[in-house]
Amino acid sequence: MLHINDLTYRIEGRALFEQATAAIPKGHKVGLIGRNGAGKSTLLRLISGDIAPESGSVTLPKKATMGQVAQEAPGTQTSLIDFVLEAHEERHALMQESETATDPHRIAEIQTRLADMGAHSMPAKAAAILAGLGFPEDTQSRPCSDYSGGWRMRVALAAMLFSEPDILLLDEPTNYLDLEGAIWLESFLRSYPYTVIIVSHDRDLLNRSVTGILHLDQLKLTYYSGGFERFERQRRENLMQQMSQRKKQEDARRHMEAFVERFKAKASKAKQAQSRVKALEKMAPPASIVEERIAPFHFPFAERALASPIIRMEKASVSYEEGKPILRNLDLRIDQDDRIALLGANGNGKSTFAKLVADRLQTSDGNLFKHKKLNVAYIAQHNLDELNANDTPYEAFRGIMPDATIAQVRAKAGFYGFGANKADTKILQLSGGEKARLLFAIATYSKPHVLILDEPTNHLDMEARDALMLAVNDFEGAVILISHDRHLIEACAERLWLVSDGSVTPWEDDLDAYTKWLLDPARKRGPMSQNKKEKAKAEAGDSEKKIARQAAADRRKARAPLKKKADEAGLEVERIAAEVAKFDRRLANPKLFQQEPDKAKRFARGRANAQKALEKAEEKWMLLLEKFEDSKKAP
Numbered sequence: 193m194l195h196i197n198d199l200t201y202r203i204e205g206r207a208l209f210e211q212a213t214a215a216i217p218k219g220h221k222v223g224l225i226g227r228n229g230a231g232k233s234t235l236l237r238l239i240s241g242d243i244a245p246e247s248g249s250v251t252l253p254k255k256a257t258m259g260q261v262a263q264e265a266p267g268t269q270t271s272l273i274d275f276v277l278e279a280h281e282e283r284h285a286l287m288q289e290s291e292t293a294t295d296p297h298r299i300a301e302i303q304t305r306l307a308d309m310g311a312h313s314m315p316a317k318a319a320a321i322l323a324g325l326g327f328p329e330d331t332q333s334r335p336c337s338d339y340s341g342g343w344r345m346r347v348a349l350a351a352m353l354f355s356e357p358d359i360l361l362l363d364e365p366t367n368y369l370d371l372e373g374a375i376w377l378e379s380f381l382r383s384y385p386y387t388v389i390i391v392s393h394d395r396d397l398l399n400r401s402v403t404g405i406l407h408l409d410q411l412k413l414t415y416y417s418g419g420f421e422r423f424e425r426q427r428r429e430n431l432m433q434q435m436s437q438r439k440k441q442e443d444a445r446r447h448m449e450a451f452v453e454r455f456k457a458k459a460s461k462a463k464q465a466q467s468r469v470k471a472l473e474k475m476a477p478p479a480s481i482v483e484e485r486i487a488p489f490h491f492p493f494a495e496r497a498l499a500s501p502i503i504r505m506e507k508a509s510v511s512y513e514e515g516k517p518i519l520r521n522l523d524l525r526i527d528q529d530d531r532i533a534l535l536g537a538n539g540n541g542k543s544t545f546a547k548l549v550a551d552r553l554q555t556s557d558g559n560l561f562k563h564k565k566l567n568v569a570y571i572a573q574h575n576l577d578e579l580n581a582n583d584t585p586y587e588a589f590r591g592i593m594p595d596a597t598i599a600q601v602r603a604k605a606g607f608y609g610f611g612a613n614k615a616d617t618k619i620l621q622l623s624g625g626e627k628a629r630l631l632f633a634i635a636t637y638s639k640p641h642v643l644i645l646d647e648p649t650n651h652l653d654m655e656a657r658d659a660l661m662l663a664v665n666d667f668e669g670a671v672i673l674i675s676h677d678r679h680l681i682e683a684c685a686e687r688l689w690l691v692s693d694g695s696v697t698p699w700e701d702d703l704d705a706y707t708k709w710l711l712d713p714a715r716k717r718g719p720m721s722q723n724k725k726e727k728a729k730a731e732a733g734d735s736e737k738k739i740a741r742q743a744a745a746d747r748r749k750a751r752a753p754l755k756k757k758a759d760e761a762g763l764e765v766e767r768i769a770a771e772v773a774k775f776d777r778r779l780a781n782p783k784l785f786q787q788e789p790d791k792a793k794r795f796a797r798g799r800a801n802a803q804k805a806l807e808k809a810e811e812k813w814m815l816l817l818e819k820f821e822d823s824k825k826a827p
Contacts, residue, residue, distance in 0.1 A: 193215055193216065193217055193218055193253065194215070194216040194218075194239070194250070194251070194252055194253070194359065194387065195214075195215050195249075195250070195251040196212060196213060196214045196215070196216075196239075196248070196249075196250055196413060197213055197248050197249050197250075197251065198211045198212070198213055198247065198248035198249075199211070199212045199213070199238065199245050199247075199248035199249070199250070199413075200212075200245060200246045200247045200248055201231070201234065201238065201243075201245050201246050202246060203234070207411055208230070208231030208234055208235075208411065209231060209235070209245075209248075209408075209411055209412075209413075210411040210412070211248065211412075212248070212408075212411065212412050212413040213248075213413065214406055214413040214414070214415050215415065216387065216389065216404070216406070216415070217404075218253065218387060219385070219386060219387055220387060220388075220403045220404050221381055221382075221384065221387070221388040221390070221401060221402040221403050221404070222387075222388065222389050222390070222402055222403070222404045222405070222406050222415075223390055223391075223392060223397075223398040223402040223404070223405045223406070223419075223420065224236070224389055224390065224391045224392075224406045224408065225391075225392070225393070225398070225405060225406070225407055225408070225420075225423075225654070226407060226408030226409060227409075227653055227655070228623055228624065228625055228653045228656075229623060230408045230409070231408060232363075232391045232408055233363050233391060235408065235413075236260065236361045236363055236389065236391065238250055239252075239258075239359075239361065239389065240258055240260055240361060241258075252359065253358070256358040256359055257357040257358045257359070258357055258358070258359050258361065259352050259355055259356075259357030259359070259360050259361065260352065260360075260361040260362070260363070261345070261348050261349050261352050261362065261363070261365065262348045262352075265336075265341055265344030265345045265347065265348050266336040266344055266347055266348060266351075267336055267337050267344060268335070268336050268337060269335045269336075269337055270335060270336055271332065271333050271334060271335055271336075272322055272327055272331070272332045272333070272334060272335075272336060272347055272350075273315065273318055273319060273322065273332040273333060275336055275347060275351060276318040276321065276322060276347070276350050276351045276354050277314065277315060277318050277354070278351075279351035279352065279354050279355040280314065280354060280355050280356075281355070282305075282309070283306070283309060283311045283314060286302050286305060286306055286311070287306070287311070289302060290302045290303070290306070314354075317354065318350070318354050319332060321350045321353055321354050321380075322347075322350050324373070324376035324377075324380065325346045325347075325349060325350050325369070325373050325376065325377075326343075326346060326369075326370065326372065326373050326537055326538055326539070327346070327347075327350075342368045345368045346368060346369065346373070349362075349365055349368075353380065353384075356384075356385070356386065357386065358386050358387060359386065359387045359388075359389070360384065360386065360387065360388045360389070361389050361390075362388065362389070362390040362391065362392075363390075363391045364391055364392060364393070365377060365390070365392070366392065366394050366397060366676050366677075367650045369676055370536075370537055370538040370542075370676050371535060371675065371676045371678065371681070372535075372536070372537045372538075372710055373537075373538075373676070374394065374396075374397065374676040374678070375678075375707050375710055375711065376710070376711070377397070377401075378396065378397055378400045378401045379711055381397075381401040381402075382400065382401050388402075389406070390402065393649070393652065393653050393654045393657060394676075394677060394678075394679070395420055395654065395677075395678075395679040396677075396678040396679055398419060398420035399419040399420050399421055400419070402419055402420075403417070403418070403419075404416060404417050404418065405418070405419070405420060405422075405423040407423065407427070487608075487609030487629070487659070488609075488659050488662065488663065489629065489632055489659050489660050489662070489663035490607070490608060490633070490636075490663060491569075491632070491636050491643055491663050491664070491666070491667040492636060492637070492639045492759075493639060493640075493641075493667060493668040493669050494567055494639045494640060494641045494669065495639065497528050497641070497668070497669070498528055498563045498565060498566065498641055499528075499563070500525075500527035500528045500529075501525040501526060501527050501561075502526055502527065502528055502562065502563045502566055502641060502642065502670065503524075503525065503526040503549060503560070503561070503562050503563075503566070503642075504524075504525045504526075504560075504561040505522040505523060505524045505525070505555075505558065505559070505560050505561075506523060506558055506559040506560075506561075507521055507522070507523065507557070507558035507559065508521075508522040508523075508548075508555045508557070508558035508559060508560050509521065509522070509555060509556050509557035509558055510522075510544060510545075510548045510553050510554075510555055510556055511556045512544075512553075514556070517556060517557070517694065518541045518544045518694065519541045519544060519545060519548075519691070519694055519695060519696060520557070520694050520695065521558070521695060522558070522695065522696055524689075524696060526549070526642070526670055526672075527670065528641065528669060528670055529669075529670065530670045530671070530672075530686070530687060531670070531671045531673075531684055531685050531686040531687065532670075532671065532672050532673065532685060532686075532687045532688075532689055533672075533673045533674075533675070533681045533684070533685035533687070533688050533689070534546070534672065534673070534674045534689055534690075534691050534696075535688055535689065535690045535691065535699055535706060536690055536691035536692045537692075540691045540692050540693075541691050541694070541696075542646075542674050542691045543572070543646060543674065545691060545696055546570060546572075546644045546646055546672060546674060547570070548560070549568060549570075549642065549644060549672060550568045550570035550644055551568065552570065563641075565641075566641055566642065567638055567639065567640045567641050567642070568640055568641070568642040568644065569635045569636045569638070569640035569642070569643050569644065570635070570644040570646070571631060571632060571635045571636075571643075571644065571645050571646065571648060572646040572647070573646060573647040573648070573650050575631055575635070576624075576627055576628065576631055576651070579619050579627060579630065579631060580619065581618065581619050581620035582618055582619070582620065583618070583619055584615060584616050584617060584618055584619065585605050585610040585614060585615050585616075585617070585619070585622075585630055586601060586602065586605055586610070586615040586616055588619070588630060588634060589601050589604050589605045589610075589633075589634075591634075592634055592637050593637075597769075597770045597773055597774075598773060599766070599769035599770050599772065599773035600766045600769065600770050602615060602769075603762075603765060603766045603769050604766070607762060608629060608630070608633040609626075609629055610626075610629075610630070614626070623651075624650075624651030624652070625651055625652050625653060625656045627651065628648070628651045628652060628656075629656075632648075640669060641669045641670065642669055642670045642671075642672065643664070643667055643669060643670070643671050643672070644671075644672045644674075645664070645671070645672070645673050645674065645675070646674045647674060647675055647676065648660060648673075648675065649675060649676075649677045649680060657677065657679070657680060660680070661679075661680055661683045661684060664680075664684045665683070665684055671684065671685075673685055678703060681703065682703060688701075688702075688703070688706070690706075754816070754819060754820050755820055757816050758813065758816040758817050758819075758820045761809065761812050761813035761816050761817075762813055762817075764809050764812075764813070765806065765809045765810055765813050768802060768805050768806040768809050769806060771802045771806075772799060772802045772803055772806055775795055775798055775799035775802060776799065778795050779792070779795050779796065779799060
């Protein structure tokens, strides 16, 4: 069993843990969860011994081996398969020694030990792990240096899984995997024979692969048995109990205080009043319940919807090099209310298809028809690197609002969650989630008809992912989603398209069927064949999806008037804020009060009236926003 005892640790004076205690049973798979910045990755480093606690201890089972994915991915000329095999240190050492050993007794010992550990079957096991993480057999002899950073991290993960340490530490492993790799990892971890501690915001991974949840909250650790859904239920029940207990305690306190206030001067009740004063002094203050609020995401939609289809492809092909199409013979249409998730392993062309829709690539053959007024917002995970780290959110918004006043720019930044305390913070100091929020705001400022999201959740915690899910579902245009987050796909997508074998075809079933097909060892590459019965089922499912799509569109249409009112109220706030700023600029002139005192008084009165109007407008705006947010939650 792994014991964490009274652990205390601070970074630059800020406490991450304070007398935190937990115990993880041997062989359990545990999901370590908590808000971004709470200290999850730091806890893994404390467990691995990379850093030492300020006080307390982490106690491991004797002779337990520890494994975690290397921070730097391999970039050597070693082949993928050899790099993974070398991760098993004992086998690697014995195999090297077997090539030089001359003593017959030692040779016998080496071969016996290699046979006992099943060394000769290990290459097949290593190849299976590599294949599961997206490296087909015909690529496994290529050197690690042939691959980019994200793919190398997969190789490093494969090596760690192959070495089978007694305690496996994984920090957001799905961030550099596609959906197919994430599904394979879920299956692998379920059958892993030793202890696993995994930091993840992936609900499906935590529901399907772990036996317990270790929750880091308010500097403490709490262990819950079961998967994430069970943890959520237990925690919700605990919070309700705490709220009930808090209310009872506050009621009792108020009752005692009222008694003391009423009878403290009455002789016959003096002793009773005094006893209640003592009881009040001993009564511990009610425990505070801290639930941090997540600022919502906003994806503004174009002023006018376009007639469908907004995009139509006829025998279209796309390529980076002439004569080498990545995707070919595309016969597809995209309507204004479509919600499409792209399936398929990395390297099959999902991002290529997204770039084609976003006008980043042109067709090399066939026809692509788009509405002439179509506006597409394409947000890819690598776009975060395009943000200027030394800029502030205010400067980023200023860049897309060159003609706006200072007050209007700040109002817009505040609308997206960058208020006075964040608007002037350098982007390099923002959290990953805040950078993603800023990127989304800038990319969708032009009010697109189509929203393309390529792995949007990599820097988001669970609460932020939920906020993203609400924003995507509220967006009134078409959505094309590429994500390894199965929960997000199931919550937002109404159509699944499989990108495989150089084409894009509708997947006429759900994600559960796709998962079974993906993990089926007997399957062949390419789309799943369907017999007549399966096709009939698929057609029925497609009809149900059309009904669901129409219902979703009707809900968005019903919310449209409320959204319009909220947007108009927001513009009114910006207008009045600009008026207040105008008065401020005039009153900032010190000579005005000396040379034109009457005008100064008039400006001061005007500024006061504008400020009152601004407060009323902001109150109205916030009320409308609240109503609009509540309307999203309605069925």
